[in-house]
Amino acid sequence: MIKNYFKIAWRSLANNKVYSSINIMGLSIGLAAAMLIVLYSKDEVSYDRFHANGNNIYRVVNQWLNPDGSVKSKDGNTGHIQGPKFKESIPEVKAFVRVKSDNRNIRHQNEISNIELLAVDTNFLSVFTFLLISGDPKTALLQPKSIILSEEMAEKYFNDTDILGKTIEFIEDDKVVPYKITGVTENCPQNSSLKFNFLIPQDVDKSEYANSENWFNFFQNTFLVLEPNTNQQSTEAKIQRVFEADAKDAMLNMKEKYDVKETVKFLLQPLADIHLSTDYIASNGLKDASNPTFSYILGGIAIFILIIACINFVNLTVARSIKRAKEIGVRKVVGSNRKQLILQFLGESYILSFAAFIIAILLVVVVLPTFNQLANKSLSLTYLFDLKLIIFYVLLFLLTGLLAGLYPALVLSGYDPVKTLYGRFNFTGKNYLQKSLVVLQFGLASFLIIVTMVIYTHFNYLTNSDLGYDDKDLIKVEKWRMTGNEANLFREELRKNPNIIEVAPKNGGTWGTLAKINGETSISFAYETVNTVYLDLLKIPLVVGRNFSPQFPSDSTKSVLVNETFVKQAGWKEPLGEVVNFFYNNNEKYQVIGVVKDYHFASLSQKIEPQLFTMKPDNEYGQVFIKIKPGSEAASLKHIEQTFKRLFPLSSYAYSFKEKENLASYESESKWKDIILFGAILTIFISCIGLFGLATLSAEKRTKEIGIRKVMGASVGSIVKLLSADFLKLVSLSFLVSFPLAYFSAQKWLENYPYRENFNWWIFGFTAFTTVVVALLTVSWQSIRAALMNPVKSLKTE
Structure with a gap:
């Protein structure tokens, strides 16, 4: 049967x-x-579910709480002290492992390159399940200046994985320091938050554990291994008690010295929760x-x-x-x-x-x-x-x-x-279900088209908006821990080439600190170290006051610039002459000599924060901006590389164009734009396939009717209109369902961005026009074919 x-x-x-x-x-x-x-x-x-002991591994995270108990911020980082203190005082804690990301310059065959590595505690391979091809996981990291390579790096540098006892040369403090290879691991799994190519042991001075102020240093990840079946909440309560008892005096000192009003609370995050966490982001050695x-x-x-x-x-x-x-x-x-x-x-x-x-x-x-x-x-x-x-x-x-x-x-x-x-x-009755399904089908399709258009227009806004500075023909070269004298020498040598317009150093990465204004009020801000030509090079205007100038030698020790957001947050009416007090650094005081117009020093996905500029001589630079003549890229890059390697032979050289770097910061939006577009195309395509089939069957059912109409004098156009009208009504009705829902969804998505355009209403018109045209073309093909059929054949149809 x-x-x-x-x-x-x-x-x-x-x-x-x-x-x-x-x-x-x-x-x-x-x-x-x-x-x-x-x-x-x-x-x-x-x-992170492949680790043998993964269910018992937790990351120590923290929350900063306002005086009223509300959460001010959340962070997944800790310092050196948390792991040892919790292990020492809490029986449920079997072990701890600290993981810190670091960048080093490596020398191989007389070539200097920069690599990322993880500095970890010696028991790292006993806690996490990363298999060794060669070496002993229990002893591989016990010796100082030892290093473990991934299989990929072993093949890259030695064309072999049997390399125990060989050395890798790092550049440390302008000296070549050999590290002995004590192990080779399999390449990290693709679904691992911990991804590494190099592992070295952490070197922590034991005196750091005695300084209770180190409770408030946050720069690495700390993992705790708990006893099986340990209650997470009760362990968190013990962790907090240990912290409050050990850091009591340090907390009081922090409040007095830095005017800190918030308190810290430590919590535990399960290892498997890290990858998808939006509260405690995977960073500082954790990937993806x-x-x-x-x-x-x-x-x-x-x-x-x-x-x-x-x-x-x-x-x-x-x-x-x-x-x-x-x-x-x-x-x-x-x-x-x-x-x-x-x-x-x-x-x-x-x-x-x-x-x-x-x-x-x-x-x-x-x-x-x-x-x-x-x-x-x-x-x-x-x-x-x-x-x-x-x-x-x-x-x-x-x-x-x-x-x-x-x-x-x-x-x-x-x-x-x-x-x-x-x-x-x-x-041939009402067929409400069939019609409702067509409405739903095209409603979903038009919904995705609207969302796609919103993402497209917002992406264009992000990538084409005025950032407040000129990033055209601007090259960035990184050189960490560059002194003022090194920066000046590099600038002078680069400017000998006529293709180089100007050179300006700046601090590397993102610096943040706080200071007191208006007597006692504290304000946090981005702390930028620049030279006298930085603002002119990037064409960043001043709203009021003057720029740093060589004519005023005291600018480097007594003066600062601030941005408009800093002025607004400080509540200043007349910012020139106001004093910024770095109270925690022997009450260093600086006078504001100018206000810089707000510019997007981060991506448009982030709100502009208060910003302060200094030329303090003791501060180090980390990157150099080089403005070149348009069309001189090849010649300029060659000169920059030769000059850099001649002046800094033990430093790795790398460059990037600032304009491309800015575009790369919207890579996530770009990918989602493509994914949603792909989904919208598939949706409308499948909808049209169904509409094509329905139109075909509709024409077949009405074959005799069409023949009679043609015999009675009906034109091809009128028959096409007759067969298409019902479907177009359903497609048009779908907009009543999709448009409100799409508008609400698009608005919620745009709320994630501090800078955005208002919703463009023309998107509704474009969506309606596109959907109707595509549907009309789909239906019309079959309608025209039916209308052109010989009426004699149509009337013979049974």
Whole structure:
């Protein structure tokens, strides 16, 4: 019996190739999208779960609490002191491991390059599960100046992994220091927050543990290994008691010395929660920080596409049912009951779903590299064959076949055999469900188009907005711990080349500190160390006052510049002459001589913060901005590199164009723009496939009507209009559903950005026009074909 069901189902599908192809194409695209998103989500939730003792590993995190108990800020970093103190005082803490990211210059074959490494405690490999190819995990990091390489780096530097006892040369304080290789690890798993190519042991002075002020230094990650089945909340309470008892005097000193009103609370974060945490971001040696919102968005797109594909199936099957009415009537007359008919139609559904499933797997194989690029992943095809995923795919196949085929099966099996056999059956009624599904289908499509347009316009705003300074033809070269004399020498040598317009050093990275203003009020700000030409080089104007000048030698020791936001936060009416007091540094006082116009020294994704500029001689520089003549890139870069290597032979050389660097800061927005666009294109494509099928079946059902109209003198245009009008009404109705929802979603997304354009209302018009045109083209092709048919043939149709 079952064999017969499938045989009949196969014949029915084979006799209706267009219908079958449309259904298979739509379902396969929907299933492929779902598979890709499942791969993405599986990878996201699998992070850091491969460690043998992972369930007992926690990261120490902290919260700064306002006097009223509310949370001011959250941070995942700690210092040297937390791990040893908690291990010493809390029985539940078995061990601690500290992890700190560092950059070093490495010399290999007389070439200097900069690499990132992790400085860790000696028990790192006993706590975390990273397998060694060679070396002993218990002793590999015990000796000072020892180093462990990843398999990739061993191959890169030595073309071999059997390298125990060999050395790697680092540059430390302008000296070449050899490190002995004591181990080689397998490359870190792709789903690991801890990713490293080099491991060295931390060298911590034991005297740091005696200074209780080190409780408030935050620059690395500290992990605690707890005893199995330890209660996290009770351990956190003990941690807080240890901190408050040990740091009591230091806390009072902090409040007096730095005018700190907040208190610190230490908490524990499970290792498996780090990757997707939005409160305590993975940083300082931890990689691949993500956001669960990404999975929700991608999952939503996949569900949209799969729903639309299933809607296509239901709509096409129900619409096509008129052609199978007599078949159903005959089957009922010869003895088929409703259950048998339902099983037959479900069999057709599952045959279609199975074919779509196979094609979907092939589509995933083809598009996975592109998807990896869009989603910034390294997903492997082997992920497809994970047992849990295989079970999921089987369930997805069964569910899709059931959802797509159940309703049509119930409708088709319920036809009255008398009416169908006498030709009195008519399925041209209201068809509310079918019409509602078309509305839903195009509603989802137009929703994604609107969201795509909003993201596109916002991305254009981010990348084309005036930053407040000139980043054209601007090269940035990094040189950490550069003294003022070194910076001046580098500038003088570079300017000997006529292609170099100007050179200005600046501190490296982001410096932040606080000072007192208006007597006792403290204010936090970005602390910038520059020279006299920095503002002119970047074309950053002053609102009031003057710039630093060589004509005023005291500017370096007595004067500062501040930005407009600093002035607003300070509440100054007349900022010139106001005093900034670095009270914690022997009451160093500086006078404000000018106010710099606000500019976006960070990306537009971040709000402009208070900023202060100094030329303090003791401060070090870390980067140099070089303005070059347009079109002189090759010659200028060659001169810059030669000069840098001649003056700093033990430093690594690297450069970047500031304009490209600014664009790269919106890489996340760029990828999401492409992903949402891809989803919108797929959605509208599948919707049009379904609309094409419905238009085809509609034209077939009205063949005789069209012939009569043509005989009565109807034009081709009027027939096309007649056949297209109903579908265009449904598409237009879908806008009433999608537009409000899309507007609300877009506004919520834009609220994440402090700088943004107002919602562009023309997007609604563009979406409506695009959707209607695409739908019209899809329907019109079949409508025109039907309208051009010979009326004699149409009237002979039975």
